[in-house]
Structures are given as C-alpha cells and as structure tokens.
Amino acid sequence: MKTWRNAALAATAAAVALGLTACGQEQGGDRLGGQSVGAAAPAGAGQNGSGYGAGYGDGYGSAAGAAAEKPPTSQPGQLSVWDSPELGKVLTDGEGRTLYRFDKDSTNPPKSACEGDCAKAWPVVEAAGARPPAGVDPSLLGAVTRPDGVKQLTVDGWPMYRYAKDAKPGDAKGQGVGGTWYAAAPDGKKAAQGAGSGQGADVGAGSGDGESEDKGGGDGEATAALPGLSVRKDPKLGEIVVDGRGMTVYRFQKDSAWPMKTACTGACLEKWPVVAPVDKNDTEGISTKGYVTFNRPDGKKQQTIDCWPLYTFAGDKKPGDTNGQGVGGTWYAVSPDGKLVGAPK
Template sequence: MKTSWRSASFVVGAAAVLALTTACGQESTSSGVGSQNVGATAAAGDYGSVGAGASASPSNGYGADGQQGAATQTTPAGKLAVTDNAELGKVLTDGAGLTLYRFDADTAEPPKSNCDGDCAKTWPPVPADDATAGAGIDKALLGEVTRADGTKQLTIAGWPAYRYAKDTKAGDVAGQGVGGKWFALAPTGKKATLASLPGLSVKNDPKLGKIVVDKNGMTVYRFIKDVAWPDPISNCTGSCLEKWPAVAPVAANDTEGIEKKGLMGFTRPDGVKQMTVDCWPAYTFSGDTKPGDTNGQGVGGTWYVMSPDGKPIGAPKK
C-alpha cells in the first residue's frame, strides 16, 4: 500500500463526531459539525421497487412504471444467443436480443420460481416453449420449471429465466443488480458480473460528468456537513450510516483517475474504516440499486455525488 494510514479514532465532544488523528491539512469548506441528514429511505422490495430519488409509478410502484415494453409473459424465447456487453461480459439474450435475468430468491436445485404477482409483471417469466440454444450455448443447460399458475418457464442450468419490463430494446441491461438480487444471466446460468474495476475509479455520467464509483460500479457521494481539515470528520452516524454506507479504504494504487492528494483511510469511533478523497469521507447510497444510479444526488440539500478531486458535484457554492 503506497499511502500510509496513520489512523486512530476519538470522540469529539457531545456530538460524537468521527475523526482521524492524521491531519489532512486541507482547507475545510464545510459548515463544520452539524446535524445528520439521513435523506430518503432505501429502495424497498426485491423486485425493482422504485428507489429513493425516483418517482414511483401510480400504476404499480414496482419499477416497471406501468410499461412492459417489448417483454411480456407470452413472448416466445426463440433462439437464445450470447451477446457481448462492455460491462458485463457475455450475456444471455432471447431471440429478440432482450437480456435474460435470474433472481437470487429462486432456487436451481430443484428449480423453483419465487417471483409471482406484481413481481412477475415487472419481471416477465420467459416461456419454455420454443426456446432453442444458439451458438455458444450448451443445449443441455436448457430446461423448464412449472410455475404456480401451471405455465412452463425456461430455466438455464436450473435457474428460472426472466426478462425485465424496463428493457425495451435489444442490448438493454437496466435490470442488472436491481434490489441486489436480480442479475443478467451468463450463458452458463451463472450471474453475469461487472468487469473488474479498481477500488475507486471515474465514470462519465451523462448528466453529472466525471463522478467517482466504487469497485462495484456504485456511485460515491459526499456529505457537505462533514469536515476534512485538520482531520476527516464524518457527521453521518447511526441510522444515517445505514442509509449512506461508508466506502471501505482502498490502496492508492487500487484507484484510477482519482486525485491522489488526501487519498487515505481512517478508522471511525464505531470501528468502521472509511475511505477519503481529498480527505473528505466517501459514501455510497442504499437507494442506488444498481451501477449507474445517482438517486442520492441532492438529497436533503446535503448529499452530492463526489468528483475525482473530492468536490461535491452540483452543491451550492458558498
């Protein structure tokens, strides 16, 4: 590890703020010790409930916004194919090019679907009829499971296969990581996973520009009530930390595109180790359910996406 983390913790005053004994020496632009602003609650449900920062559709409220797009429960699977995705690698798609998904709450041995009712409206089960294996797919992995309503659902290596209602065109992967339980299927039936990312790196967001993301591709935030100088102090404790989990420390050489100045970790009084960028404590947001989400931007007027140099993107200038 290139950066020396001379970390220790102590409680500052009755506010029980969090600090590190290693002085960062950066000028603080925060308002100092202040009250917590927890912000919106985390997204509820396992099958795509609209997360915090997004507007729930009055039609269902489960992430489908009342639109099934090209995916319906009765659309045949057709000839399955393997599609290369820049972030996920090889992804299984149906005959129309729509991404197929699996659900962590299901089981493969024996095959069983636990997505019914409103869940099945958001995640239409792929019918087993007419499904055939295309190039790069072992036909022996294709099977079927009988659902509670008596219909036959396609399985891949035992895992029930679904489409996602928000995927409206070939190549869409909007369902990846939803609720932390839905994942695109690899041709083997395993989860298609994100390409290996550094501990912290930079992503170009179409609305916010260059933003910091963690090793899972999740957006990183800053709390403007925190302090960076002379030591990092986090004013997000208790229930706030449940909504805004601290980013774990990473080595300086495990970052890409991040300002190295003030790039270090510290140990909070609660024992949690937290990363800083330019000495500012870094967080993710429980309301972000998949890579690319920025639902925490502007929450409470105190939470903002972090830029590569540690600044809060879009925060009011003082």
C-alpha cells in the first residue's frame, strides 16, 4: 500500500514540475487561470477564482461568512481609462478592473462611509503606487486615511473602490447598485454622466445586487456572454484571440517565453495593458498548452498562452479593432495556439 501511495505522489510531483519548467521557471504560486508561475499572489487576492469573494451582494454588501479581521484592499498600479459604450470613459486599475465611488462618501474633507461588511463587498483601492492615466492631471489623485490606518486612493476627493462581483476586466456590475454606487470617470465624477449612449445611469440600477447585463462594442455586439478568452474570426487576420470584452489580444516580439520574461514595462504598459489572469475553464477555442499565470517583476499577474505574455492595445476602442497589429514591427495579434498572426517569417 505504501509503495503504491509513494509512486502516486511521485507521479503527481513530476507532473507539477513539468508544468512549471515548461516556461523556464522553477517555482509556482497559487492556482489562478492555469498554473501560476513565480511569486505569491498580491495583496487583495481572494481565496476563490473571482478575486474578492463573489458572495457579497447589496448596496452595502452583506458579507455573510466572511471571517477576515481586516477587509480586503486592492493595489491600483498604473491607472487606465476604458471607453465603455454604456458609461463613457471609466477609470480602471492596473488590471483593467472598474473603479467605483460611493454617494454616501464626502469629499470636503475626503471621508469614506464604507466600513465593515461594506468594505468586504467593495474592496478599498489603496493610494500607494497609484499613477494617473495619460492626459489626467496628477493633482486629482490624493489619499484619505481610513480608521483602520489604510490610506485609500481618492480622485478629486472621492474615495475609490472595486466591486467584489466584478470577475474580470470590463465588468461593471457595481454600476447603480443600491442607487449609490457608480463607476468613476477619470476626473472622479460619475462615469454614467454624459455617456454617449444615454443609458449610463440606468445600467444596473434595476438590480439590487448589480447583476446587470454588460453590453460592449461600438459595433453593437454583446460581449457579456463572451468567455474570458476566446477566438474571433477577423476578415483580414483570420482566427485571433480576444478577451472577455471582445478586444483583440496581442503578443510582443521582444518578450521571451523560455525563460518567461517581459520587455514591456513602465510607460509601455500605458499603451499595452496586460491581460489579467483568466481561469482555464473560462476560455473557449484556445490552446491550454503553457497556459500559466506570469508573475511580472512589477507585481502584476499576467495571463500567457504557450508561456507568451498577453496584452491588449489602448488604441483599440471597440471589439473588432486591430489597431495594434504590426505596431513598431513588434506587436501582433495572437492565434488560438499562441503564435503571432501576420508577423514576418
């Protein structure tokens, strides 16, 4: 019996080691999207695949069963702006996750009214490391010290939060929750105000838990039903990988898969945001060979296919855009098996 058990354990260990060394790295972290490679998860990552515990609900968020002594927080990194067809320009964190503001907060002086269970459903965005998006006045960014000592990011005085039910970049399920929570615009105002579609303030307002259907794409396509990563047939490029918003996914020729390294850092990430980890079960039509999470030197987690880091392009404004194709002779769309599409041989 012991001999059989030892053999099984040895086989399991060998399989794990093979998956980790396939990308030229030797140590693994938590499992998220595939096999995570590198350092441990950053602060704020939850114990389930969605990031912060998808069990929280109403306007304040009833966090039944949550036993953490301190509510989760989120690291902002390089802030970006997402051009939402429903909400207009929406402020996001370095992973492309929507940032929110709370009507019951105050700005003069800045003060948060979201504590306890509320802060479990609406994780606080910390101020440390926050960098403004291109074209946004840095003086708009500030901080407020919460009762627990955490310094929370403010934009034009409004404290910033994420929403526990937003599972991936492009989600805005917190919009209109309780009639008090709204996605934030780059200047700290409500993103719903002045949105081009005229739907803004109504998105999600009819659902107490924010489970509204997110529509995406200037071409009228619905992207809410898209998996985290899937395949789209482009009329010029053929089959290419797209993210959960239907946006084209790219690779950078200066990156390396063996060993896994990135050559896109700093200002590069403002134009080429990383694709955040996507659970392997939330994909369709793509290869899962080398489907691992890359722990970047800057602390971000990045999804890979065949060990190649994946990005989107800030110049793509709607699903179907491929404006990043061939940029600099080094950026190309990605095929379902992780290869470059249209790159010179």
